[in-house]
Amino acid sequence: MLKLAQLARVGIDEKEAETLSNEFEAILNYVGQVKKISGDVVLGEAGQTREMFPHRNSLRDDIDAHESGIYTEKILKNTPSSDGKYVVVKKIL
Amino acid sequence: MIDLSPLTIQSAREGLKNKKFTARELIEASIEAIKNRDKELNAFLEIFDDALAQADEADKKIKEGLDLPLLGIPFAIKDNILFEGHKATASSKILEGFISPTNSTVIQKLLDAGAIILGRTNCDEFAMGSSTETSAYGITKNPHDVSRVPGGSSGGSAVAVAAHMTIASLGSDTAGSIRQPAAFCGVVGFKPTYGRVSRSGLIAMTSSLDQIGPFTKTVADAEIIYEVIRGMDKMDSTTTAENTYPKQKEFNKTIGVPRAFFEGEGVSEVVKKNLEESIEKFKSLGYKVVDVDLPNISYSLAAYYILMPAEVSSNLARFDGVKYGLFVGGENGIDDYFKTRGMGFGREVRRRIILGTYVLSSGYYDAYYGSALKAKQIITNELRNAFNEVDLILTPTAPTPAFKFGEKATPLDMYLADIFTVPANISGCPSISLPSGFVKVGDVDLPLGIELTADLNREDNIFRASKEFLGE
Numbered sequence: 001m002l003k004l005a006q007l008a009r010v011g012i013d014e015k016e017a018e019t020l021s022n023e024f025e026a027i028l029n030y031v032g033q034v035k036k037i038s039g040d041v042v043l044g045e046a047g048q049t050r051e052m053f054p055h056r057n058s059l060r061d062d063i064d065a066h067e068s069g070i071y072t073e074k075i076l077k078n079t080p081s082s083d084g085k086y087v088v089v090k091k092i093l
Numbered sequence: 094m095i096d097l098s099p100l101t102i103q104s105a106r107e108g109l110k111n112k113k114f115t116a117r118e119l120i121e122a123s124i125e126a127i128k129n130r131d132k133e134l135n136a137f138l139e140i141f142d143d144a145l146a147q148a149d150e151a152d153k154k155i156k157e158g159l160d161l162p163l164l165g166i167p168f169a170i171k172d173n174i175l176f177e178g179h180k181a182t183a184s185s186k187i188l189e190g191f192i193s194p195t196n197s198t199v200i201q202k203l204l205d206a207g208a209i210i211l212g213r214t215n216c217d218e219f220a221m222g223s224s225t226e227t228s229a230y231g232i233t234k235n236p237h238d239v240s241r242v243p244g245g246s247s248g249g250s251a252v253a254v255a256a257h258m259t260i261a262s263l264g265s266d267t268a269g270s271i272r273q274p275a276a277f278c279g280v281v282g283f284k285p286t287y288g289r290v291s292r293s294g295l296i297a298m299t300s301s302l303d304q305i306g307p308f309t310k311t312v313a314d315a316e317i318i319y320e321v322i323r324g325m326d327k328m329d330s331t332t333t334a335e336n337t338y339p340k341q342k343e344f345n346k347t348i349g350v351p352r353a354f355f356e357g358e359g360v361s362e363v364v365k366k367n368l369e370e371s372i373e374k375f376k377s378l379g380y381k382v383v384d385v386d387l388p389n390i391s392y393s394l395a396a397y398y399i400l401m402p403a404e405v406s407s408n409l410a411r412f413d414g415v416k417y418g419l420f421v422g423g424e425n426g427i428d429d430y431f432k433t434r435g436m437g438f439g440r441e442v443r444r445r446i447i448l449g450t451y452v453l454s455s456g457y458y459d460a461y462y463g464s465a466l467k468a469k470q471i472i473t474n475e476l477r478n479a480f481n482e483v484d485l486i487l488t489p490t491a492p493t494p495a496f497k498f499g500e501k502a503t504p505l506d507m508y509l510a511d512i513f514t515v516p517a518n519i520s521g522c523p524s525i526s527l528p529s530g531f532v533k534v535g536d537v538d539l540p541l542g543i544e545l546t547a548d549l550n551r552e553d554n555i556f557r558a559s560k561e562f563l564g565e
Contacts, residue, residue: 001447004450004454007454009427009434010446011436016440023444023505024448026504030398030505031395031396031399034392034399034465034468037467037468037471060330075416078191078192079417090425090429091426
């Protein structure tokens with residue numbers, strides 16, 4: 001469970017890991033019943049069949065969505081740490 | 094001071110047009126009602142400080158003779174809907190202090206229609222819950238009995254309307270988060286067809302299921318709001334057109350009831366009795382009520398609790414302490430993530446992210462996620478086939494009336510509160526909860542709700558039958 005939490009990038013302590021293990025057992029036992037559903041469907045794009053769901057991957061034209069820089073200030077205002085026009089993060093290398 | 098309790102969008106618009114009151118007086122009455130009642134109920138996280146300025150702007154337009162569908166009408170919005178320049182936190186610590194850099198499409202449409210955005214309402218954290226108990230900003234109480242939950246996740250928006258602190262509100266519905274609290278609080282709650290309302294600017298939970306919709310006192314009001322907020326949007330590529338799903342049949346007053354679905358355990362007797370009474374009422378209105386067999390519909394909730402955490406684990410990956418909100422520093426870059434997300438997310442959110450990571454992991458992907466996608470398709474086919482025969486499907490909205498705080502002991506107990514609402518999300522179908530009477534529990538009267546679901550894009554069937562049911 002701690003390994004799973006690590007993969008999810010969520011820090012939890014051992015006590016929570018133990019509680020989660022018990023809860024997951026009950027939840028997975030319940031959701032596992034979907035495996036029993038009968039019926040043939042062929043899954044298409046994005047896991048959905050064409051005739052029932054009209055949704056497709058849809059890409060906008062490869063052009064600038066808006067004038068460069070118009071949201072910079074607003075977006076930087078929400079960052080925990082910024083310097084001038086940059087977001088500050090810890091050194092990675 | 095104006096009393097908001099008898100006012101609907103329709104009657105308030107009349108009052109504004111006939112100069113019986115001004116938009117400013119209406120908003121002042123809302124703010125006063127919030128001051129009086131919300132200390133106890135905690136539906137609102139914030140009253141926006143420009144609410145009165147918005148009202149003055151509306152009054153100016155009214156004076157100029159403008160007639161817009163929502164001009165001067167107070168709205169509350171769930172705390173996961175972005176309103177430019179205003180806070181939005183999805184009731185989570187991890188977004189504390191976040192200021193929306195843009196307007197969501199629904200807010201832009203409400204503003205264009207003249208609405209006044211009064212404030213933001215409490216909800217389960219990131220809309221994950223059925224009782225509004227998982228909010229990081231305290232619980233919201235049911236106005237009919239303050240020892241009970243208002244439902245969730247859009248509990249604050251339901252209470253705001255039910256306790257007459259606003260005339261209408263917006264919520265979001267991923268598995269019943271509009272309809273279930275509407276039933277618990279005795280108001281109308283409507284989830285449109287998946288794709289009919291843009292989610293641009295809605296803080297995402299489960300993108301393949303999330304839909305925005307209104308809380309109102311009347312069906313006519315829900316329809317007015319739907320007409321304003323619906324439509325394709327280039328900012329949300331999942332939006333669909335009015336004619337995306339070809340009409341399968343003409344409306345002929347036929348309602349299907351999937352009896353096997355709710356005759357099992359866990360559904361309270363008062364709920365079953367209320368449904369029978371509602372069936373009789375529809376019959377007296379000239380509806381034909383027939384049994385429908387939906388053998389796979391009961392798998393909806395199980396499929397949901399795979400699809401939802403899977404999408405939650407990806408959607409919430411963006412909260413990393415770098416771009417916005419809370420940052421808790423660790424020993425290094427990756428430890429920053431563990432600390433920020435471990436402390437910023439509440440228990441239910443952590444549970445769902447980790448569960449989603451599990452069901453998407455390579456050894457289990459096919460067994461869980463693959464099966465759930467198949468189930469989604471089978472359930473959709475089954476429901477759409479039923480809509481060849483019937484115009485609407487009728488069920489209770491929730492298996493019980495509003496429950497007490499802390500009553501649901503395990504996560505699974507809580508998840509079962511969504512059993513009747515989730516099929517409409519799994520299939521994308523439009524669905525409404527209507528007040529259907531009260532049940533006396535101890536010395537309080539608790540509201541009950543029934544749910545009508547229609548075929549994709551058949552909101553018209555829902556509005557028609559719902560208005561007849563409520564005598565509008």
